[in-house]
Amino acid sequence: MINVAIVEDDSDIRQVLCDFLNAEEGFSCQTAVESVEQFLEELDPDNLPTVVFMDIGLPGMSGIDGIRLVKQRHPSVEIVMLTVYHDSQKIFNSLCAGASGYLLKNTPLEEIRTGLESLMSGGAPMSPQIARKVITHFSGNQPRKTTPLTPKEQEIVVGLVDGLSYKMIADRMNISVETVRFHIKNIYQKLHVHSKAEVISKSLRGEI
Amino acid sequence: MINVAIVEDDSDIRQVLCDFLNAEEGFSCQTAVESVEQFLEELDPDNLPTVVFMDIGLPGMSGIDGIRLVKQRHPSVEIVMLTVYHDSQKIFNSLCAGASGYLLKNTPLEEIRTGLESLMSGGAPMSPQIARKVITHFSGNQPRKTTPLTPKEQEIVVGLVDGLSYKMIADRMNISVETVRFHIKNIYQKLHVHSKAEVISKSLRGEI
DNA sequence: TTTTAAACCCCATTTTTATGGGGGATGGCA
DNA sequence: TGCCATCCCCCATAAAAATGGGGTTTAAAA
Numbered sequence: 155m156i157n158v159a160i161v162e163d164d165s166d167i168r169q170v171l172c173d174f175l176n177a178e179e180g181f182s183c184q185t186a187v188e189s190v191e192q193f194l195e196e197l198d199p200d201n202l203p204t205v206v207f208m209d210i211g212l213p214g215m216s217g218i219d220g221i222r223l224v225k226q227r228h229p230s231v232e233i234v235m236l237t238v239y240h241d242s243q244k245i246f247n248s249l250c251a252g253a254s255g256y257l258l259k260n261t262p263l264e265e266i267r268t269g270l271e272s273l274m275s276g277g278a279p280m281s282p283q284i285a286r287k288v289i290t291h292f293s294g295n296q297p298r299k300t301t302p303l304t305p306k307e308q309e310i311v312v313g314l315v316d317g318l319s320y321k322m323i324a325d326r327m328n329i330s331v332e333t334v335r336f337h338i339k340n341i342y343q344k345l346h347v348h349s350k351a352e353v354i355s356k357s358l359r360g361e362i
Numbered sequence: 363m364i365n366v367a368i369v370e371d372d373s374d375i376r377q378v379l380c381d382f383l384n385a386e387e388g389f390s391c392q393t394a395v396e397s398v399e400q401f402l403e404e405l406d407p408d409n410l411p412t413v414v415f416m417d418i419g420l421p422g423m424s425g426i427d428g429i430r431l432v433k434q435r436h437p438s439v440e441i442v443m444l445t446v447y448h449d450s451q452k453i454f455n456s457l458c459a460g461a462s463g464y465l466l467k468n469t470p471l472e473e474i475r476t477g478l479e480s481l482m483s484g485g486a487p488m489s490p491q492i493a494r495k496v497i498t499h500f501s502g503n504q505p506r507k508t509t510p511l512t513p514k515e516q517e518i519v520v521g522l523v524d525g526l527s528y529k530m531i532a533d534r535m536n537i538s539v540e541t542v543r544f545h546i547k548n549i550y551q552k553l554h555v556h557s558k559a560e561v562i563s564k565s566l567r568g569e570i
Numbered sequence: 571t572t573t574t575a576a577a578c579c580c581c582a583t584t585t586t587t588a589t590g591g592g593g594g595a596t597g598g599c600a
Numbered sequence: 601t602g603c604c605a606t607c608c609c610c611c612a613t614a615a616a617a618a619t620g621g622g623g624t625t626t627a628a629a630a
Contacts, residue, residue, distance in 0.1 A: 194513075214534060219520045226516065249500040255493070272490035280493040282477075282485025285463070288496055289486050292457035304576060317560035319616065332579050339619070340576095348618070349586090351558050352525035358566040512606060527586065540609050547589070548606095556588070557616090 156270060159185035159203035161193045161220065162236065163212050167259065171207065171236075174263045181270070189213050190220035194227075202228055205270060208253070210237040210244055218244065221251040234269070234279055236261075242287050243361065249288075255279040302344050310337045315354050364478060367393035367411035369401045369428065370444070371420050375467065379415065379444075382471045389478065397421050398428035402435075410436055413478060415444040416461070418452060426452065429459040442477070442487055444469075450495050457496075463487035510552050511570065518545050522558050523565050 158175050160183060162168045168186045175183040185203060187193045191214050193206070206224065210217040221233050234255035235248050245256060255273060257266065258281040269279025280288075303311065306327075313323035320338070324331040347353055366383050368391060370376045376394045383391040393411060395401045399422050401414070414432065418425040429441050442463035443456050453464060463481055465474065466489040477487025488496075511519065514535075521531035528546070532539045553570070555561055564570050 215517075215520060216524075219524070223516060223520065227513070246500065249497050252501045254497060269490075275490075276494060277490025278494035278497050279490060280488060280497075282480035282483075282487060285488040285493065286484060286486035289457050289462060289488075292454065293460050306577065314559060315563055317555070317557055317563055319557075321616090329577085330579055332581090333577075335617085335619095336578075338617085342618080347525070349525055349527070350617075351522060351562055354559055354562045355523055355525055355566065358563065514607065529586090537607090538609055540611090541607075543587090543589095544608075546587085550588080558587075 156181050156205065156274060157201075157203045158183045158270070159187075159193065159206045160236075161187055161190060161206060161212065161217065162209045163188045164209075171263070171266070175267075178267055181267070190215040190217065190223065193220070194223065197228075199228075202231055205232045205234060205273065207236040208233050210235065210239050210248070218247050218251055221248060221253055225252040232273060234273065236266075240283055240287065242291065243359065245284055245287055246291070247359065256284045257281050258283060303341065307337050307341050307344075310334060311341065311353060311357050314338075314350050315357050364389050364413065364482060365409070365411045366391045366478070367395075367401065367414045368444075369395055369398060369414060369420065369425065370417045371396045372417075379471070379474070383475075386475055389475070398423040398425065398431065401428070402431065407436075410439055413440045413442060413481065416441050418443065418445040418447050418456070426455050426459055429456060429461055433460040440481060442481065444474075448491055448495065450499065453492055453495055454499070464492045465489050466491060511549060515545050515549050515552075516570075518542060519549065519561060519565050519570060522546075523562050 158181060160168050160171055162171075165188070168188070172183040172186040175181040185193070185196060187196060189212050190208075208217040208220055212220070215223075217235065217237065224231055224233060232254040233252065234257060235253050236257050236259060237244075238259045239245075240258060248256060255269060255278045257269060257279055261269070261281060266279075273279055309327060310323055313326060318326065320331050320334045324334045327334075341353060342348060345353060345356060347356070366389060368376050368379055370379075373396070376396070380391040380394040383389040393401070393404060395404060397420050398416075416425040416428055420428070423431075425443065425445065432439055432441060440462045441460065442465060443461050444465050444467060445452075446467045447453075448466060456464060463477060463486045465477060465487055469477070469489060474487075481487055517535060518531055521534060526534070528539050528542045532542045535542070549561060550556060553561060553564060555564070561570075
């Protein structure tokens with residue numbers, strides 16, 4: 155019996171999928187919650203689900219962060235993304251975080267079931283659209299990132315990522331702290347962020 | 363009408379697949395050859411196939427080298443691997459060379475047809491076993507770190523990575539800002555860092 | 571030539587972080 | 601039972617960061 159959990163904020167989808175799985179031979183869905191927080195709270199360590207279907211856009215913590223947390227605590231639990239998002243960044247973040255599959259929400263229930271079966275036999279469920287993105291990533295046809303940042307601004311971003319303070323960046327670049335401030339103000343405007351933290355995240359996620 | 367070519371040295375498989383496609387509505391297979399050399403020789407530039415099913419183990423040039431040659435001369439032609447090989451090296455070499463899909467030879471004819479359809483609608487056919495290897499490639503190169511952080515501390519790290527301030531983290535977790543402070547102090551001690559920036563960097567680099 | 575983008579510098583103010591303390595409350599384990 | 605880890609909360613202070621403004625210079629573009 156394959157024990158499936160669902161983390162999904164749309165109650166309709168949650169219910170339909172849960173009912174479907176419970177009706178299918180060999181599947182059982184006892185957990186269907188709307189957030190990662192709720193999932194972790196209700197989790198019974200003595201009765202872990204085999205597979206978790208995870209959405210990305212959730213109230214509170216995102217599903218991608220959810221993967222990290224769940225896999226960290228229970229590495230044996232398989233996590234399959236089930237979401238509407240199909241942009242490369244979310245896909246790769248999910249896979250790197252430890253997802254074992256990636257299905258789009260328009261996947262028919264029947265294919266979700268066969269996906270689960272292939273997962274159990276050492277495969278990975280993946281929507282063709284997603285597979286395409288992944289393949290494109292390999293063949294290097296990735297659209298080049300055109301960063302709007304100037305060379306100096308990029309250098310400062312590197313400093314931020316290295317965990318340096320304004321003063322340390324100033325010393326490293328042989329400019330005044332005031333100039334560092336100036337550049338950072340402009341960086342924030344260009345990237346539409348309001349803190350070092352966001353710049354560092356964007357940078358390390360390849361969004362700059 | 364989707365024009366399919368087959369490059370495959372096993373004449374049985376070649377014939378079965380060719381016949382199947384010709385019998386299917388909307389598909390046509392006029393070219394079924396046993397080597398890349400033969401394929402290139404018989405190729406009519408005015409009547410290019412839409413898709414080529416390519417084996418890897420072939421007399422003469424390998425199918426992977428074949429991808430490169432074909433894509434170089436006719437970039438618009440889609441190439442789908444159809445082979446028994448499932449080792450990571452051949453998979454990645456194929457995808458990097460420009461393959462648009464990767465199916466194992468045990469794939470039922472019916473699924474080969476749906477694979478072609480998803481290819482035509484912007485997807486990529488990929489056997490679950492292959493998808494698994496590809497996914498493992500993403501998540502696999504991350505050595506499992508045994509984090510010294512407690513669950514709550516991990517949750518706070520997630521908040522920091524999301525670019526939240528102490529107050530926002532407190533709200534999300536329904537605890538006091540002072541408690542957030544308390545946890546962060548402990549996190550810094552455990553990780554030997556002295557700023558949010560360093561925590562975020564470590565986290566996104568998988569060092570936590 | 572005027573304009574524009576990029577780099578440089580300074581000042582002032584408010585908010586947020588970092589760091590040091592001080593308490594409690596659990597719940598598991600020796 | 602006391603110990604330990606984990607979690608919860610409060611205080612105070614110094615440092616750093618975020619945001620607004622004000623400028624100059626230079627080199628390339630219009």
